[in-house]
Amino acid sequence: MITPFVLRRASCNVYGGILTRRSVAQKPFHSSTSPRAISPLRMPALSPTMESGQISKWNLDPGTAFSAGDILLTVETDKAEVDVEAQDDGYMGQHLVPARTAVKVGEVIAVLGEEAEDVNKSVEVPEAWKSTGDSSGSIKTEDSQNKIKSTGTSDGACASSSSDNKKSAAEFGNLHPTAKMPLSPAVSRLLIENQISDATEIKGTGLNGRLTKGDVLLHLGKVSSPVGSAQNMIDDDARSRALEKSSLSSATSTSDLKPQPPIDGPTLRRLITEGLALVSQSTETPIPSKPSASFSSILGDYHSMIPLSTPTSSIPPPPTRDTYLDGLSS
Structure with a gap:
């Protein structure tokens, strides 16, 4: 006969077995890597009239992590050298164009990745990146793609770069x-x-x-x-x-006067006498003089404010000493 303890133990084993089978059924059979994203780095237009620029130097090597605001490369234009900064965080991938190379605006010059695995493993550069008008360029690639290997240096040129860039790099790079x-x-x-x-x-x-x-x-x-x-x-x-200059010289030559003889004594005295006569004949307008103020005129404004008579006081005079003896004398 089965005791209640044995029945309780058997039910626990069965319940435990059911939980185990359910947990095993819910587990995935295999896991696969999620697709990675890479994006192209194109030659930026640093001015409205800029058509092409020259990569002066690469500041980051392939596989290096960068943050927003870090300088990726230096571009040389007709006017100055400008540092190109990163807009987001990521990893520097393959340099498709080496340094000291002239590149048109919009052409792909490097590969950027979101993770280190995106740039360290093999990636395929799509044909859409070769078009300068397509600026989106973000694609998904898996680890199984193995067509172009990253060189790991900034001196290797990619097969997608144009023949003009290769010629420019070969002839003028050094x-x-x-x-x-x-x-x-x-x-x-x-x-x-x-x-x-x-x-x-x-x-x-x-x-x-x-x-x-x-x-x-x-x-x-x-x-x-x-x-x-x-x-x-x-x-x-x-x-x-x-x-x-010629007009000034001609005006100076016409304004030159002939030299005159010096003035003698009588003529000089006559000129002085005529000048003094003209000064004495000129009458100047006299300045009107204000009458000087007197003491009475200064106090005249205050006379109207002084009362004419002083009011009498209604208080009787204090009694004298003799008034106390008026009734005793009789």
Whole structure:
């Protein structure tokens, strides 16, 4: 016969077995990695008229984490060098364009990732990134994609970069022009594009002999004057100055008088006498004099305020000493 204790123990074992089977059935059989997101880094337009820029240097290597506000790279334009900052947190991926390379605005220059796994593993650069008009460029990729391997350095060029960028990097990547004075970004870029390594032979017309863009263009034979269209303004100003100077000289020559003989003594005395006569004949308008104030006139305003008679007092005079003895004398 089964006792109640045995029945209670058996029911507990069955209930426990049911819980175990349910918990096992609810567990997943396998897990897979979630898709990762990568996005392109395009050449920014640093000014409304900017068409292309040159990557001066990369500040972050592939695989390096960055935060919002960190400087990713430095872009050199015709006017200045500008640091490009990160808008969000992420990881720097493959550099598709090496440093010292001219790139058009909107072209993809690097790959950015949200996690370290996004940039450390192999990713496929989509064809949509090659279009400069598509700025969204965020795609999903899995770890199974293995077409382009990240080089891990900023010197490797990607297959998606244009042939012009490759040619520019191969020919002008290591060209650094030398000059007597510091060169501006526009002059340095013009020298690199024309493969001029020694700029000391070019005569500078800038401040303290500084080399200008017009000097390089004149050296290349593209312009006739280093100042360009400003030469007409300089010529017009020079002509106006010369005309003004000639008019002043002619006015001075016509206003010159013939030298006169010195004045003798009688003539000088006559001139002095005539001047004194003119001074004596001139009558000046006398200034009206105010009458001097007297003491009575000063106190006249106060007479009306003084009462004419003093009022008598109604209080009887105090009794004298003799009044006390008036009734005793009789």
